[in-house]
Every structure is written in structure tokens, then in C-alpha cells.
Amino acid sequence: MREFSHTVTNKYELAAKPAMDIIRLAGEHNCRTYVESRDYVTDIGKLFILLSSGIKTGDKIKFITEGADEKRAIDKIGKYVTSNM
Numbered sequence: 806m807r808e809f810s811h812t813v814t815n816k817y818e819l820a821a822k823p824a825m826d827i828i829r830l831a832g833e834h835n836c837r838t839y840v841e842s843r844d845y846v847t848d849i850g851k852l853f854i855l856l857s858s859g860i861k862t863g864d865k866i867k868f869i870t871e872g873a874d875e876k877r878a879i880d881k882i883g884k885y886v887t888s889n890m
Contacts, residue, residue, distance in 0.1 A: 806869060807869070807878075808868065808879070809879050809883040810866070810868075811883075811886045811887065811890060812864070812865050813860060813863065813865075813890050814863075814890065815862065815889065823886075824853060824856055827852065827868075827886065828849055828850060828852055830878070830882050831870075831882060833878075834875075834877055834878035836870045836871055836873060836875045836878050837870065837872055838868065838869070838870050838878060838882070839869040839870075839871075840866065841867040842860055842864060842865065842867070866886075866890075868882050
């Protein structure tokens with residue numbers, strides 16, 4: 806299991822485009838990916854549930870990967886999130 810935590814600093818917060826990009830990145834790897842925010846954990850495919858909860862600038866979001874490609878997946882997701890959120 807690998808984890809990556811990030812505090813949202815983007816003034817646009819967590820929007821649909823970055824969410825879709827993160828879901829796509831996660832889907833490229835042979836592992837399960839979860840996202841956690843405000844004590845709520847869900848499968849990455851349900852990231853839009855978190856969008857509806859209003860993740861905003863200053864909120865902490867954590868990505869968790871488990872499986873054969875967990876390291877590659879978390880590295881790519883972490884790089885994307887750091888650059889875009």
C-alpha cells in the first residue's frame with residue numbers, strides 16, 4: 806500500500822477536469838486506488854462523490870494505492886496532483 810497526501814492550493818479547487826485526469830491515471834495501472842478527504846474514503850472511480858462534497862482550497866486529500874503497480878500509480882498521481890492542484 807502506498808499513500809500520497811496533498812493540501813489543495815489551486816484557486817480553482819478540485820474541478821471536473823483534474824478529477825477526470827486523476828481517474829484516467831489511476832485506470833492505467835494494475836492496482837486499486839482510493840481517495841480520502843474529510844474522513845471519507847472511496848474508490849477513485851467515485852471521485853465525483855467527493856467533488857460534490859465541496860473540496861476547496863486548503864482541504865487535505867489523500868490518495869491510496871494497493872496492488873501490483875501501486876508505486877508507479879501513486880508516483881504518477883502524486884506528480885499530477887502536485888502540478889495541478
